[in-house]
Amino acid sequence: xxxxxxxxxxxxxxxxxxxxxxxxxxxxxxxxxxxxxxxxxxxxxxxxxxxxxxxxxxxxxxxxxxxxxxxxxxxxxxxxxxxxxxxxxxxxxxxxxxxxxxxxxxxxxxxxxxxxxxxxxxxxxxxxxxxxxxxxxxxxxxxxxxxxxxxxxxxxxxxxxxxxxxxxxxxxxxxxxxxxxxxxxxxxxxxxxxxxxxxxxxxxxxxxxxxxxxxxxxxxxxxxxxxxxxxxxxxxxxxx
Amino acid sequence: xxxxxxxxxxxxxxxxxxxxxxxxxxxxxxxxxxxxxxxxxxxxxxxxxxxxxxxxxxxxxxxxxxxxxxxxxxxxxxxxxxxxx
Numbered sequence: 001x002x003x004x005x006x007x008x009x010x011x012x013x014x015x016x017x018x019x020x021x022x023x024x025x026x027x028x029x030x031x032x033x034x035x036x037x038x039x040x041x042x043x044x045x046x047x048x049x050x051x052x053x054x055x056x057x058x059x060x061x062x063x064x065x066x067x068x069x070x071x072x073x074x075x076x077x078x079x080x081x082x083x084x085x086x087x088x089x090x091x092x093x094x095x096x097x098x099x100x101x102x103x104x105x106x107x108x109x110x111x112x113x114x115x116x117x118x119x120x121x122x123x124x125x126x127x128x129x130x131x132x133x134x135x136x137x138x139x140x141x142x143x144x145x146x147x148x149x150x151x152x153x154x155x156x157x158x159x160x161x162x163x164x165x166x167x168x169x170x171x172x173x174x175x176x177x178x179x180x181x182x183x184x185x186x187x188x189x190x191x192x193x194x195x196x197x198x199x200x201x202x203x204x205x206x207x208x209x210x211x212x213x214x215x216x217x218x219x220x221x222x223x224x225x226x227x228x229x230x231x232x233x234x235x236x237x238x239x240x
Numbered sequence: 241x242x243x244x245x246x247x248x249x250x251x252x253x254x255x256x257x258x259x260x261x262x263x264x265x266x267x268x269x270x271x272x273x274x275x276x277x278x279x280x281x282x283x284x285x286x287x288x289x290x291x292x293x294x295x296x297x298x299x300x301x302x303x304x305x306x307x308x309x310x311x312x313x314x315x316x317x318x319x320x321x322x323x324x325x
Contacts, residue, residue: 182308224301
């Protein structure tokens, strides 16, 4: 009985869904601006602010770097090392893209710590990221291996195996985006349950959960997403 | 009739959601095996600890995916309710 009261008391407060902020009509369709859009906008503004500040710091760069210049250089150097280590001689072309999505996904995952609903806990965001990776993979495949090489890869063991290969290609962006989405969503749901059901007892200890679900899990998933994207693209560029 | 049907489908959806998260067994075993082998590797070659740890975490994060698919099915059954007419 006591437990039942404890667990049902705050059931109305559990809230991890995406909410509509306002809607408008576009070509006869109702389109919603949701909390995800707002959170993506906030994350973007933070990144843009950092970029402008970093640009200013680098323009007035001094021989003995200040704190901010040091941080900006460290971030760029770290990303360059990571990308160079995985992609080797293909890395100069993809540095911008991988660095951008790395910082965006990392800040999106961490934004749960600042009370936002993480944008990556919406399938629309992660599917877009997955589709960008998919486009890059196949654009580079056609660019480096030409149509002949792609057809040869399609009919890898035997020609009638092509449908299975196509399913394998399509599964790449889906599994990439679902992995990121489900990880961030599970953290969001878990924290929403803690705050909704145990509201009276959630005083300081949820901080530990935030460290695990937002910081640790978010950073690992960012790394995994970028690592897999880099591996797939490098694989598409390689010609024997 | 309609109300009974809806409630019946909701109850079955809840059971299905419970069955779906049993998928968590697989990644649990897999991650445990990965961590065990990583511990053995560090024991043999303590100098490579950071490399082994990062490789282990990458592999574990990828292995976690199947369990998360189960979680996803459970969430769909409970909150999106695709089976309720």
